[in-house]
Amino acid sequence: MSKVITGATMSLDGYIAGPEESGFDLLFQWYGNGDVELPSASPDVPAPQISAASAELIKPEWANTGALVVGRYLYDMTKAWGGRHPMNVTTVVLTHRRPDGRPADDENFVFVTEGIEAAVAKAKQLAGNKDVVVNGGQMARQCLEVGLLDEVGVELVPVVLGAGKTLFGELSATPVQFDGPVTVVHGTGVTHLRYRVKQ
Amino acid sequence: MSKVITGATMSLDGYIAGPEESGFDLLFQWYGNGDVELPSASPDVPAPQISAASAELIKPEWANTGALVVGRYLYDMTKAWGGRHPMNVTTVVLTHRRPDGRPADDENFVFVTEGIEAAVAKAKQLAGNKDVVVNGGQMARQCLEVGLLDEVGVELVPVVLGAGKTLFGELSATPVQFDGPVTVVHGTGVTHLRYRVKQ
Numbered sequence: 001m002s003k004v005i006t007g008a009t010m011s012l013d014g015y016i017a018g019p020e021e022s023g024f025d026l027l028f029q030w031y032g033n034g035d036v037e038l039p040s041a042s043p044d045v046p047a048p049q050i051s052a053a054s055a056e057l058i059k060p061e062w063a064n065t066g067a068l069v070v071g072r073y074l075y076d077m078t079k080a081w082g083g084r085h086p087m088n089v090t091t092v093v094l095t096h097r098r099p100d101g102r103p104a105d106d107e108n109f110v111f112v113t114e115g116i117e118a119a120v121a122k123a124k125q126l127a128g129n130k131d132v133v134v135n136g137g138q139m140a141r142q143c144l145e146v147g148l149l150d151e152v153g154v155e156l157v158p159v160v161l162g163a164g165k166t167l168f169g170e171l172s173a174t175p176v177q178f179d180g181p182v183t184v185v186h187g188t189g190v191t192h193l194r195y196r197v198k199q
Numbered sequence: 200m201s202k203v204i205t206g207a208t209m210s211l212d213g214y215i216a217g218p219e220e221s222g223f224d225l226l227f228q229w230y231g232n233g234d235v236e237l238p239s240a241s242p243d244v245p246a247p248q249i250s251a252a253s254a255e256l257i258k259p260e261w262a263n264t265g266a267l268v269v270g271r272y273l274y275d276m277t278k279a280w281g282g283r284h285p286m287n288v289t290t291v292v293l294t295h296r297r298p299d300g301r302p303a304d305d306e307n308f309v310f311v312t313e314g315i316e317a318a319v320a321k322a323k324q325l326a327g328n329k330d331v332v333v334n335g336g337q338m339a340r341q342c343l344e345v346g347l348l349d350e351v352g353v354e355l356v357p358v359v360l361g362a363g364k365t366l367f368g369e370l371s372a373t374p375v376q377f378d379g380p381v382t383v384v385h386g387t388g389v390t391h392l393r394y395r396v397k398q
Contacts, residue, residue, distance in 0.1 A: 012353065012377065012394065013366040014213010026374055144359070154211065158377035158394050160343070162370030167212040171361030175225055178211065178357035181390055184383065191380055191392065195211065195357050
């Protein structure tokens with residue numbers, strides 16, 4: 001059955017980005033420190049080279065992802081990944097206003113303006129029986145707040161950033177409890193943890 | 200050889216305390232959800248009842264702790280643990296001013312006013328060849344900033360608190376990289392992770 005999942009690479013002190021969008025070089029070392037290549041469908045994003053242990057977990061997760069939901073911030077920051085998301089699936093972009101000169105939908109991007117529930121519903125429709133992955137923190141927060149999130153994956157990296165953006169940002173409805181970790185995998189320079197939202 | 204270690208129970212979004220000192224009931228569930236008892240030397244703190252898996256890690260760590268360093272905030276908040284720290288070792292309290300009516304040192308508490316380096320030196324002297332444990336976040340931060348910290352232990356708990364106090368607070372010298380996790384143990388409702396500060 002199709003699940004709604006979010007994942008983030010996080011520092012040991014809980015930050016998914018350091019001050020002023022710094023720290024990505026350290027957070028994402030594990031994306032380049034191995035010898036198993038994950039294919040990238042984006043012309044702008046090099047194919048990740050990850051450790052065998054990481055790949056054994058991540059490859060099937062990618063293969064089972066049917067659609068993405070992202071916010072407009074990430075879409076703009078990455079310049080639309082050069083035209084297609086690295087994971088090679090249609091990306092639903094939640095935005096207040098569709099970018100100029102873009103169709104409302106094509107095989108690469110679908111723009112949704114009616115809120116997080118509409119965005120996830122659209123992504124589920126696109127994903128069929130595969131999973132929907134939601135990025136980044138603000139989108140994940142909105143999903144969690146309306147009860148749409150099923151799982152969260154944390155890629156815990158042994159670095160302390162001291163300040164920055166936290167996993168879900170400032171949640172309005174806390175605390176939220178999870179089951180797990182249901183999976184723990186030790187990659188090189190990263191510990192992959194998977195949790196299920198308590199129903 | 201004697202090491203300087205800090206440890207904290209942390210939420211999945213990086214908080215060691217929720218907003219306005221909330222969330223401790225959820226963070227410290229693992230202190231009461233098992234059937235192995237750790238002895239408590241404090242008249243105010245009940246003996247923790249932890250899972251067998253947690254105990255297998257924590258018991259030897261407690262046994263190998265020779266002294267503690269804490270800040271005045273924790274000392275006051277806990278009301279001096281009723282007279283002696285649960286871990287049954289002398290506790291060095293870093294403070295600007297010694298509390299009224301207390302000796303400068305006895306077997307339970309030693310008050311140090313000359314800064315973190317003096318506090319750690321005193322604790323090392325007391326600990327002999329055992330380890331020194333530093334609590335909470337502000338003390339750990341100061342140790343890390345002056346290069347005195349050797350290891351950090353994170354007890355990662357599957358709850359999201361949304362806001363609060365982070366592991367090391369606002370570090371002045373970041374980023375700091377660690378090796379590990381050198382140890383990962385799955386307790387009930389908690390994942391114990393141990394890291395070494397990169398030298």
